[in-house]
Amino acid sequence: MCCRSLTFSSPSSATAADDDDDDDGIEANIPPRREKYDVFISFRGEDTRLGITSHLHAALLQKKIETYLDYRLQKGEEIGPALLEAIEKSTLSVIIFSQNYASSRWCLDELVHILECKKRYGHMVIPVFYDINPSDVRKQHGSYAGAFAQLEKRFKDNIDKVHKWRHALTTAAHLAGFDYSNKRG
Template identity: 50%
Template sequence: MDRRRASSTCTSTGSWDYEVFLSFKGEDTRYNFTDHLYAALYQKGIRTFRLDEIRGEEVASTLFKAIEKSRCILVVLSKYFAHSGWFLDELVKIMECRNQNGKVILPVFYHVDPSDVRKEEGWYGEALAQHESRNIFGHKTQRWRAALREVGNLSR
């Protein structure tokens, strides 16, 4: 799946499908923190997109459209977030939307230190080293590193 195709536009209009896009690594936070956060947003009437167990090619286009059509994005950065190229690609798209039109990004550092994300240390350093050792992502790792630095800097 070529995620670069979907990364060309980011909505800057006031016409939103969602108030919040919730980005998270399911195995880390789905049945605890993220579920509680989603429930709280729902109870307040805040229309929130979260990707549930959807698979296949159409996921990327659905996901990227939802990012583009969301007013703000909550990124839950957890222990294993960076272990998945999928979530790192999603983060790149999120940061592109921030840079293209000022989309509001709210990072939540769930049991991780923002400086570990920013400086690629701890779990984040290990994950990126693993991706690079596999040598299958090529140019993507540089974009992932830039997106992680940028989202880590939002905590300052």
């Protein structure tokens, strides 16, 4: 399974952005910002779909917050322009770090793009550490160490991409957020 995305739309609307990604599909030539979504949530579906993500989704529906769930992504697919646009046109991103988040290059590419939007637009980012110690994310220990050992083998010809993912994890894990590392359900 791959990482899934959840967005909540606000009443505002925006026009589609051009897809001006560079070769690695991460560092986009991001167009001027016009908010379309209030919140973008990055999560690893296999870890959180039936737990925190579904509970959050239900609570938001109960509050009449329009919700978009991206369950169409297949393993190995690249991040599409519509998803990049959703990140770019969001006011806030919530990143749900879980045991297998770092094993998904999709999740890691999303994370890099979210942090680029934070830098460029002042996009707010809130990390949530769900069944994972924040220190493991920050230092890529535990399950993240194993994931990066595999990524370094797979991307040995593009090690800069792996370094970018490591830096993004370290950066995001230093942000103020919520620690549910010892809580389940």
